[in-house]
Amino acid sequence: MLAPFVLLFVAFSIYPIFASFRLSFMRYNAICDEELSPCGSVRFGNYYRLFFEDDRFHKALLNTSYYVVGAVSLTIIASLMLAIALQADTKSNRILRVVFFLPSVTSSIATVLVWGWVFRGDGVGLLNGVLAAMGISPVEWLATPALAVPILVLMSVWGGAGYGMILFLAGINSIPTYYYEAAMIDGANPRQRFRYITLPLLKPVMTYVGITSIIGAFQIFEGVYLLFPTSVGSVGGLQDMALMLVPYLYDQGFIHFRLGYASAIAWVLFGIIFIISLINLKLSKSFEDLR
Amino acid sequence: MTIIDQEEFVPKDTFDAGGFSSPFEKRSKWSKLRRIPLYLTTIIMVAPYYWMITSSFKSVQELQKVPPTVVPNKWLLVNYFNTNFGNVNNNSTDPSNQRGLFQRFEEVQFGFFHYVLNSLFIVVTITVATMLISSLAAYVVSKHRMKGKRLIYLTIIGSMMVPWQVGIIPNFLTMSNLNWLDTYWAYIIPALPKAFIVFFLVQYLSSIPDELVESARIDRASEFTIWWRIILPLLKPAMIAMMIFASIGEWNNFLWPMIIANSPEMWNLPVALSMLRNNGAGNIGMQGIIMGASLLASIPTVLLFLVAQKHFIRGIALSGIK
Structure with a gap:
């Protein structure tokens, strides 16, 4: 009875890791x-090239780091604030929770396409339209390297x-x-109650x-794939301003068919x-020990 | 709308853990003003959806307006079906003389709806099959004494740490070797083993007493009967939560379908959407059509969520607390 799952699991989840x-x-x-x-073994050649020679990979790594730090910290802060603001079980809060949750169930391609239009470079884009109404000239949002990761x-x-x-709720x-x-x-005042009761007790959820x-x-x-295409059928946008790890993996593996090299990126x-x-788990463990 | 049923884990008197208000402290008029940032954030949340919906009903001329109109001057269906397209008197340089969404994708039967059907078929098949094999596996792992069971379970848990992109290249090669590229097999078979679902179901089953199964065994019920008659009904809430999880994930799946589906017949909805975008990137007139397609692709999962939010939210919440 375990067999159907285990066979498929080994074939498509475990074997691919080793392969x-x-x-x-x-x-x-x-x-x-x-x-x-x-084809054939190159020993550590792929990894050597990744770490010491491949500037595009370095760019991808750097962009991804910025992105992860920004996205994760801001998402945690925003979701904690939302959870607190919408904690009371009132009718309006219930509706607002649905609204805030909707993007999680909407097709990411659909939302990316809408954002693509919001950030359109010409005057027709939503954001530039708002700027125009305030008398500010349009900004090339998606063609400005410094704005790629923040967007x-x-x-x-x-x-x-x-x-x-x-x-968090x-x-x-x-x-x-x-x-x-x-x-x-x-x-204890509200701030103290939050600081000394809510926050410490939320630590496991926070870790998760x-x-x-x-x-x-x-x-x-x-x-990255939809908002920052490049003319040569590659990904990453102008000067690879939005290139990240998985798009680069896709680029190397499925556009250039360097499957070995792409596997090294995956690893x-x-x-x-x-x-x-591991660090996250260790940190949250040691915090618990401290208390 | 009854969002996020909290009966199970919320104290009846609504208590504000953030401490912004409490029955014992005086409510000032500031407490209302405090919610203003929240409402502003809500506007930002809703704006993309509003934009997606309204633009899909705007005419091409209106889409080109600078600054854009907030409310469509006239609600039109041209982006979905342009009755004027192909009219002999039409000026071919007129930007509004273009196919509507349902008049595109002529290379496949039923056009755009081909992709709706593709996505539906793939999602339903994967969800049903994965729930069956996962619940079988969870039953064995949870309620059977067996050598190596622990190792299997630990491997399942451990595999959740591995991002699925790690296996994408070997899986692609496997599909290619089996000649499954560009078939539904490549969509369905590799998507079936979902470690998280087994893990979740095992967790859920651990709260169900073993005696229930034992007594059925004493009554000489076959293992399949126990699974079908006892385990599945007990697992129903967990199964529903995971079914919604799996089907929303598969409906929105993009990277894997893009890699394995080359011919237009085999695309799913997200891939078809991205193709629309690739063909009409710079063309403003296309935007209304793209927004219409995005809207149609989003409706099923949003509806599913609204209908079954109680189960869905409970599933997420449980996965986080345990």
Whole structure:
């Protein structure tokens, strides 16, 4: 009875992990013709090139780091604030919760396409239209390298805050009310109650939201692919201003068919996520020990 | 709208953990003003949806206006179906002389709806099949004594740490070797093993007493009967939550379909949407059509969420607390 799941799980979840590890030490392009494009081991060649020679990869890594730091921290702050603001179980709050959660269930392609129009460079774009109404000339939002990552961060907070909010709400609601009652009898003000009761007791939820949104943020693809195309059929936008890890993986693997090299990128992605998750878990553990 | 049913985990007297208001403290007029930033944020949240809906009903001339109009001057359906298209008297340089959404994708049967059907078929098949095999697996892991069970469960949990993109290239090669590229197999089969669903169901089953299963075994019920008659009914709330999870995820899936589906017949909705965008990137007239397609692609998941939000939210909340 376990067999159907285990067979599929091994074939499409476990085997690929090892296979891509093996590929990451190879030159591999699916043609594997001795003369035209040979395949074979390159030892650490792929990783060497990634870390020491490939400027596009460095750019992708840097952009992704900025993006992850910005998106994750702002999403956590926004969702915690939303959870607190919408905590009371009133009718208007229930409706607002739905509104804030909607992006989590909307097709990401659809929302990216709408944002693409919001940030259109000419006067027809929504944001430039607002600026025009205030007498400011249009801005080339998607062609300004300094704005690429912030725009993607904004889209990510917009899309992810509602999800974190639900988790925080569940966390807040599982805190027994007598803590607050006791604190109020002791004369704690709202800020103190938040600081010394709500926040510490939300730590496990915080860790969970943190890890899941970090993992999610590292995997950004649609926004980069649709909003920052380049003329040569590649991804990343002008001067690779929005190039990130997964889009670069796609670029190397499925546009240039460097499957070995793309596997190495995948393993770097995995390594980063793995280390960050471990640090996050360790940190939250040691915080618990301190208290 | 009954959003986010809280009966189970909220104290009946609404208590404000943020401490912004409480029954014991005086409510000032500031407490209302405090919500102004919240309402401003709400506007930002809603704006893209509003824009998506209204622009899909604007004429091409109106879409080109600078600054853009907030409310459409005239609500039109030209972006969906342009009755004037192909009219002999029409000026071919007139930007509004273009196909509506339903008049595009002529290379496939039913045009745009081909992709709706594709997506529906793929999502339903994956969801049903994955729930069946996952609940079977969860039942065995949770209620059977078996050698190596623990190792299997730990592997399942451990695999959730691995981003799925790590396996994307080997999976692509497997599909290519099986000659499954550009078929529904490539959509469905690799999407079936979902570690998170098994993990969630095992967690849920652990709160169900073993005696229930034991007594059924004493009554000589077959394992499949126990699974079908006892386990599945008990798992119903968890199953519903995971079904919604899985189907929304698959409906919006983009990267994998883009890699495996080359011919227009095999695209799913998100891929078809991105193709619309690629063809009409710079063309303002196309934007209304793209917005209409985005709207139609978003409606099913939003509706599913609104109908089943109670189960969905509970699923998310449980996954976070445990």
